[in-house]
Amino acid sequence: MGLEEKLPSGFLLSTVEQMAGYMRKGSLWPATFGLACCAIEMMSTSGGRFDIARFGMEAFRASPRQADLMIVAGRVSQKMAPVLRQVYDQMVEPKWVLAMGVCASSGGMFNNYAIVQGVDHVVPVDIYLPGCPPRPEMLLHAILKLHDKIQEMPLGVNREEAIRAAEEAAMAQRPTIEFKGLLR
């Protein structure tokens, strides 16, 4: 008799890792943290029209101790960078960072000495969202992608090592440019 024949109907099997991933992705609480115009789009996602509450994420926490997702919404000035890092350090583990918009991701149009050219210089970033500003639907899409990532993250993994490994895997898949025949 097969295993499935012995189990009563309505009985689900899973692994502890999968259950932990499922619960983690379903209980993300973002930190209340907005830096510029992108923050307005982030705030609209918690309104009735876009309804981030569908994912149990409408409770933007005022204390980093109660938050495990930092949405960096807007350009990061050099002056703000240490503050941002301190908020990140005070957030509970495991925690995730979403760089919202081109300014947070790369400095965007602010290619100058006053703005950090990508928030990944300050904190490890899990997901980058392009756009200026990205619309609330785009933010929701990035959050769903982050959910997938959280679901697949093994338990007990060192987060920064996991990010490095994922980046190396992405670099390995990147198509190499063939210069043969182009250089004359």
Ligand code: SF4
């Ligand atoms: S990406 Fe555009 S909307 Fe977002 S902070 Fe920069 S300038 Fe503002």
